Amino acid sequence: MTARPGLARLTKVELRKMVDTRSGFWLQVAVLGLTVLAVVITVLAGHEDDKTFRHVLSNALQPAGILLPVVGILLVSSEWSQRTALISFALVPQRPRLIVAKLLAGTVLALVATAVALALAALATALAAGNAPHLWSLPLGLLGQDIVYVVTAMVIGIGFGLALQSSAPAIVLYFALPVALAALGSIHALKGVVEWTNSAEALEPLTTTVMSGHEWAQGLVALALWMGVPLTIGMWRLTRRDVG
Amino acid sequence: MIEAEKLTKRFGGRAVVDDVTFRCEPGTVTGFLGPNGAGKTTTMRMICGFATPDAGRAGVLGGSYRALPNPGRRVGVLLDASAQHGGRRGREALAISAQTMGVEEKRVDDLLGLVGLDRAAARKRVRQYSLGMRQRLGIANALIGEPEVLILDEPANGLDPEGMRWMRGLLRDFAERGGTVLLSSHLLHEVDAIADRLVIIGSGKIVAEGSKEELLSDAGTLVRADDGEALGRALAAAGLEAREAEGGGFLVDAEPRAVGVAAQEGGVALVHLAPAGDAGLEQLFFDLTTDNAAEGDR
Numbered sequence: 001m002t003a004r005p006g007l008a009r010l011t012k013v014e015l016r017k018m019v020d021t022r023s024g025f026w027l028q029v030a031v032l033g034l035t036v037l038a039v040v041i042t043v044l045a046g047h048e049d050d051k052t053f054r055h056v057l058s059n060a061l062q063p064a065g066i067l068l069p070v071v072g073i074l075l076v077s078s079e080w081s082q083r084t085a086l087i088s089f090a091l092v093p094q095r096p097r098l099i100v101a102k103l104l105a106g107t108v109l110a111l112v113a114t115a116v117a118l119a120l121a122a123l124a125t126a127l128a129a130g131n132a133p134h135l136w137s138l139p140l141g142l143l144g145q146d147i148v149y150v151v152t153a154m155v156i157g158i159g160f161g162l163a164l165q166s167s168a169p170a171i172v173l174y175f176a177l178p179v180a181l182a183a184l185g186s187i188h189a190l191k192g193v194v195e196w197t198n199s200a201e202a203l204e205p206l207t208t209t210v211m212s213g214h215e216w217a218q219g220l221v222a223l224a225l226w227m228g229v230p231l232t233i234g235m236w237r238l239t240r241r242d243v244g
Numbered sequence: 245m246i247e248a249e250k251l252t253k254r255f256g257g258r259a260v261v262d263d264v265t266f267r268c269e270p271g272t273v274t275g276f277l278g279p280n281g282a283g284k285t286t287t288m289r290m291i292c293g294f295a296t297p298d299a300g301r302a303g304v305l306g307g308s309y310r311a312l313p314n315p316g317r318r319v320g321v322l323l324d325a326s327a328q329h330g331g332r333r334g335r336e337a338l339a340i341s342a343q344t345m346g347v348e349e350k351r352v353d354d355l356l357g358l359v360g361l362d363r364a365a366a367r368k369r370v371r372q373y374s375l376g377m378r379q380r381l382g383i384a385n386a387l388i389g390e391p392e393v394l395i396l397d398e399p400a401n402g403l404d405p406e407g408m409r410w411m412r413g414l415l416r417d418f419a420e421r422g423g424t425v426l427l428s429s430h431l432l433h434e435v436d437a438i439a440d441r442l443v444i445i446g447s448g449k450i451v452a453e454g455s456k457e458e459l460l461s462d463a464g465t466l467v468r469a470d471d472g473e474a475l476g477r478a479l480a481a482a483g484l485e486a487r488e489a490e491g492g493g494f495l496v497d498a499e500p501r502a503v504g505v506a507a508q509e510g511g512v513a514l515v516h517l518a519p520a521g522d523a524g525l526e527q528l529f530f531d532l533t534t535d536n537a538a539e540g541d542r
Contacts, residue, residue, distance in 0.1 A: 005344055009343070017340060082331075242295035243294045
């Protein structure tokens with residue numbers, strides 16, 4: 001009865017918190033709606049050769065890849081902007097435990113989103129009944145990359161929310177930083193650095209091609225940077241500073 | 245049981261909580277009284293592990309709050325009634341707290357009834373709640389885990405007189421069953437109506453502490469005369485410390501007998517001579533409020 005709440009229970013609570021607010025609910029509806037839209041447009045308007053499962057899936061994952069980080073940001077930053085941290089940390093005073101629960105909940109939601117995209121893409125591919133070669137082929141490596149793409153997008157969002165503890169700046173920075181980095185990349189001397197650090201660039205092949213060793217190296221460096229730096233800053237702020 | 249021992253917190257070099265020591269025993273309702281910015285909120289947040297003291301220590305139930313494995317089942321906390329997600333329904337807000345601490349969700353409905361939030365209110369988003377409704381939701385949230393200790397920051401803020409009476413009954417009942425209650429307020433009459441012990445804080449320091457009776461007996465003597473100037477001279481001549489009281493007359497730091505003798509020696513006819521009681525407490529509190537009026541909250 002007075003045992004510490006287990007991580008499984010805390011994860012369930014965090015999943016519930018992602019969908020039980022008005023903004024959270026509509027954000028999930030938006031992800032689902034846009035995924036359907038992406039799939040429909042691909043099979044209706046796409047080139048005949050593009051109506052393969054592999055290609056439809058790649059497009060189906062984009063809404064989740066773009067919007068789930070926002071879900072992740074809000075999952076953390078709303079604790080501060082809506083001031084629910086005063087309740088959450090009263091019930092779970094070991095603050096990093098609550099963040100671990102949020103990361104687990106985010107991962108579960110990302111996997112659900114990937115599964116939904118897979119199902120919708122399969123349905124659309126079947127209904128479109130195209131005759132492109134390799135209609136149903138999906139290399140296992142690519143499926144793995146798809147999962148990495150969606151899950152890491154969510155984790156990066158949670159990191160930004162945690163580092164900034166404020167919704168609007170976190171969302172703006174999350175979308176503006178890659179653009180700023182890309183601009184820097186146009187400077188010749190910085191091009192090499194940006195290739196390894198800009199998530200938008202380094203992770204671009206994740207959903208489209210089975211990545212080469214070099215591409216994996218660039219992707220992993222960018223991911224380590226984009227997940228590691230905000231999460232480290234965020235955890236440091238969380239444990240060192242007063243809450244509320 | 246709640247303990248604060250030499251608790252100190254500095255913000256930017258200024259001590260907002262300065263060497264604060266007090267204890268709340270089971271079976272009592274302690275009112276933590278002080279003007280806005282006196283350090284009440286910071287003290288309570290240190291007790292609940294939200295802020296780290298710069299010196300001293302705070303404890304609940306014999307240990308630190310953060311060491312409690314499932315704090316919601318031992319200590320009910322309401323640190324800010326407006327700290328709820330505006331887009332969440334009232335019932336849902338309680339349900340996620342219940343789930344976090346492993347309490348059956350059906351207790352949520354019992355509590356909604358207990359705090360007087362009906363079915364329609366429970367279905368509303370918290371954004372649409374009045375402050376009084378948020379306070380009731382916050383009290384319900386604090387009570388979900390059937391705790392032994394309640395820590396409530398400004399719980400009466402926004403409640404109407406009926407709500408105050410209700411809270412008084414609720415907290416008194418909680419204390420009679422052996423619970424410990426600490427509640428803060430910046431309004432004397434709120435604490436006066438609910439608490440049986442007072443801890444008064446001003447500018448981060450404890451200025452008075454004790455049962456209401458003890459504090460009232462220490463409050464001095466209120467004396468009035470038609471010729472106020474002559475009375476002032478008579479008191480000064482007798483070497484008694486006196487301050488002008490609100491509403492005329494003087495508040496004297498002495499027993500009524502000594503004040504009567506001083507007036508007789510000065511040849512002043514009195515129209516009022518009595519222990520200051522509530523007036524003294526109000527004066528003490530009024531002095532604190534005016535001293536601190538310029539300083540910010542927390």
